[in-house]
Amino acid sequence: MCIFTSDTNDRIQMIENFSVFNHVQLIKMNNLTVKEIATIKKIFNQFDSDNDGFINHRELESLAIALNDPLTPAELVDFFHLIDTDNSKKITWNEFITYWANN
Numbered sequence: 001m002c003i004f005t006s007d008t009n010d011r012i013q014m015i016e017n018f019s020v021f022n023h024v025q026l027i028k029m030n031n032l033t034v035k036e037i038a039t040i041k042k043i044f045n046q047f048d049s050d051n052d053g054f055i056n057h058r059e060l061e062s063l064a065i066a067l068n069d070p071l072t073p074a075e076l077v078d079f080f081h082l083i084d085t086d087n088s089k090k091i092t093w094n095e096f097i098t099y100w101a102n103n
């Protein structure tokens with residue numbers, strides 16, 4: 001198998017993991033490349049340890065620790081609110097990537 005075939009398959013696989021609408025919107029809004037979005041999606045999935053599609057407080061705490069930036073409980077609450085823009089107490093993929101792209 002040549003490199004190009006492998007690359008193309010990977011890219012198709014990555015794109016299939018996103019909602020097409022979100023994907024196009026985000027690229028327009030934030031000028032993120034497909035590769036960058038895929039990396040951020042991997043991080044999101046990695047920290048969504050119960051696989052419910054949302055990052056909760058506890059999962060965000062693990063992420064902060066992994067980024068070598070352990071937060072106090074108060075800082076964690078602030079950080080969570082910063083990303084959870086609709087105050088649903090859950091961080092969606094959309095909220096996560098919006099935060100990531102703007103920071």
Ligand SMILES: [Ca+2]
Pocket residue numbers: 047048049050051052053054055056059
């Ligand atoms: Ca979760």
Ligand SMILES: [Ca+2]
Pocket residue numbers: 084085086087088089090091092095
């Ligand atoms: Ca939310």
